[in-house]
Amino acid sequence: MSGGAKIPVRVAEVVTVNALIKRFRFVARDGSELPAFSGGAHVVVEMDDAGTRRLNPYSLMSDPSDRSGYEISVRRDDQGRGGSLFLHNNVTAGMEMVLSHPMNLFPLDNRARKHLMIAGGIGITPFLAQIKQLVRFGGSFELHYAARNPALAAYADALKAAHGGKVNLYFDDEGQQIPLADLLSRQPLGTHLYVCGPKGMLNWVRQTATACGWPEHAVHFEEFLAPQPGKAFDVELTVTGKTIHVTETQSLLEAMEAAGVDAPYLCRGGACGQCETRVLRCDGELLHRDLWLTDAEHAEGTKIMPCVSRFDGRALAIER
Amino acid sequence: MSLDFKPTFDGFFRDETFVGDFTFRNSPASIRRFPFPFDRDEYMYSVNIEPHVPVVGRPNSVFQHAFDVDEHYVSEMRDRARVLAQDPLRCQSLPHMELAGWDLLELIMESKARDYPQWFSLSKSGDQWHWINRPLGIEQRFTFLDSSTLPYGPLEYITRQTQGDFTLQDERDQNLWVDAGMVTTQADWSLDFDIGMNFFEWHAPVPLAHEKGIFDRALKFLLKLQNGAPVRRFNWTMTVNPLLDTAPETYPEWGTMRTTVTPENVGEKLHLRVELQALFRLPRSNAIAFSIRAYLGRFDELVTVPKWGRRLHRVVRDLHPDLAAYKGFLRNRDAMAQWLSQYDDGAPTSPGIWPED
Structure with a gap:
């Protein structure tokens, strides 16, 4: 069967994080442990939306060493094709669903002396898992997280409380911007740069890194494209x-x-x-x-x- | 601390050597389950990769479990300890690969405790793990992911208790990098030389395959390897005397043995060396573990299966000379083909690798 091995799960919990984002926790239907994963991994969530089969990838945000469940956060996209709307409007605790095995297209480079993370909006999710992994193994990181305003900056308070000065927040509504060129010009040798967020942010970060002389192999980015509608x-x-x-x-x-x-x-x-x-x-x-x-x-x-x-x-x- | 090693030969595990007096043999049952690698009467490279799952209807085959444990287990582990005592660089792990080592330890311990409960057991209480290896007389309590609680790093600890060589590949820049390994049963390649190389660099010496684009396709395939869906393939070569350790580092000790083959002793000197290679995506590190399990089959053991005797003769006789040279038996090929010809009556052979078909 295409898509690899599947994991039958049950929705354990649905939590409203803010006006746009809900968090979903999945546990194995048979009560067993789920496979461990690496920070940055995603799963494909299979949905049966009134007869239409939807399969959307979402980054895992929970602790990679916690095999009791997986958590994802989903931003509602009112203009999208319906996957996020289905999750927001139809999925409740107790429902049975199917996930793919975790797959990682955005892994940490474990050789890095320091991990410099740039997140935009819902792009924070893979970093949540990566930070848990780094804390566990003593890796050095610094997060710069931009969101529209404090109310929409999911998990910002918890990150700030847990990691203090390693977490830097920027709010568009307050006219704040990540001082990217400055940041990139004063990183220690062996730093790797990671970016996950909207396409404009990805391009900005990658172009700035190139202009600052960063080697390509030290710049990592996660970009998931939702399929765009078009002519039949x-x-x-x-x-x-x-x-x-x-x-x-x-x-x-x-x-x-x-x-x-x-x-x-x-x-x-x-x-x-x-x-x-x-x-x-x-x-x-x-x-x-x-x-x-x-x-x-x-x-x-x-x-x-x-x-x-x-x-x-x-x-x-x-x-x- | 060290790995206290109190082997038991309980009637199943053979007490045998892979150097000196070379007492290694396969029992009749072991010959029947030998992983004969040729599914037809000729051989050429192919991307011969298949899912690493049990073969339906062959419950006793070497494919039944992720990590096959057979009658040579205890003696092979003793031979590994001997090689490591002489050359500790046979096991190396670059600093960023420790997590991958733990991934491998977890995979092997969980597999063996599940597949061979009579020999291995693993119990966990959170991060406090308790491992028992009865054939080697090992009992260990340790903290998962804390290397200070083991006598060796996780890779070395578990591969001193597991047949076959292992390498751990880090995935970066759309490539794989061999950044850790345990290599003591190799067909003339060196971890100490290859460590840190990428997929194309460590395969550079292989003839003919680059031109066929085999490595480009294989790498593309491997980069998509998924956790929970391991794959396997065969490789093979020939070894004079049942040497597990044929390393470049010890070439002066074994290289000249290739000159001792005579028409009379081919049957006992020559061994078909089959590598059952499996690839596993590791969950926490996103690295790929590569296991290279060498099985040795003496020519006079293999020809007790009529189909294999006929087929081995035809493969050896007709192999491309570049491949015979690369595999190190060009100088003995004629003597081998001559000896094998007495077991080839020209009858047709059935497709597939199994002995009785």
Whole structure:
């Protein structure tokens, strides 16, 4: 079965964190321990939304060494395709759900002498788990966390209370901004930089790091792309011999799954590479939105990542 | 502190040597479960990776458990201790790999206690763990994730009690880096030389495979390896005398043994050396553990299975000379093929690796 081994869980607790964010705790249905994980890992949450199958990745925020449960925090996205709305509106304690095994596309570099973390909004979640891991093993870290205002800065108070001066908060509504260039210019040798947040922040941090002369291998970023809606299109699947219709709000991967095609996937966010599929015929334009293929591969047009990328044109055939 | 070692040979575990008088042998039952690596009559590289799960209908096979424990266990561990006493650099771990070492210790202890309860037991009370290894006479209470409570670091502690070599790969920059390991049963490669190398660097000496793009595909596959879904593959070579330790560091001691093969002694001197290699994603460190378990099968043991005798002859006879050279048996290949030919009547062989099919 695609997506790897699954973990049957029960929702143990749903907590409203603030006006936009809810926290969900999952425990194993059979009461056993869940697999340990590494800070920065995510799970894919499977949802049955009135017959529509939704699979969204969320970073694990709980203590990686706590095998009694997993916790995620979900920001409600009223303009999104519905996964976060389903979790906010329909998921309650006691419900049975299915998770993927944890997978880490945003791991700590354990060689680092210091971990410098830049978080924006809900991008705080992987850092919560990483900080717990670092505290346990005595790693050095410094967090810079930007949010719209104190009310929306999830977990900021707890972080500040636990780690004091290592935690620095910035609020947009108060006109505060992370002094990034200054920060990056005075880090000790062996520091690694991590950033998780909205796309604008990622670009800003990566560009500033490059301008400050940071080596690429010391800059780590987590970017999950939610599949974006687009024009509907048809696609021929040459292996299974089906021709399917991808609606405006479906991803190509979701449309294949809805048609009963067991297509490979892991992250469902354009990052891991698992769903890479050969394009056999393309009369039109591939709308690449993934982070996996190189620019050259995007230009070549012989591969597509169905979890996030789309098509606009007359005819498309892929090897699936 | 040290690892107090009081081995018991209770009738199942063999008391044998892998140096000097070379008393290593496989029992008839052990020959039947030998992991014969050739599923057809010729051999060429392939990305031959499959899930590391038990094979349905083969409950006694070496694939049944994540870490196979067989009749050679106690003697192999004694041989490892001998090699480490002479050369402590066979086990190394760069400073950032300690957590991966604990991951491996946990994986092995949980697996063995579950799969072989008659020999191993593990009980936990929070972080206070209690480990018993009956065949080696070891009992240890320790604090999980606290290395000061073990006589060695976690990697060395557990791999002194586990057959097969191990390397631990850190994942960084879309590559894997061999940053820790325990290597005493290797087919002529050196951890001390390779440590810190990335996937392409440590595979650089392998002929033919780079050109085929095998390593690019293998790395892409491994970077996606998931916790809870280990994979395995075979590798193989030939060894003269049942030497587990054929390291570059000790080449002067064993290299010349390759010149002692005569047409008369091929059956007892030559051993097919099969490596059952498995890869595990480790949960806390996100590293990848690579286990390389060497099984030795004497030629005169293997030919007691008619299918294997026929097939081994054909593989040895027809192997690409670059591969025979890389595997270190080009000089003896003709004598080996000649000796094996008496067990090949030309009859067809069935597909697959199993002896009785």
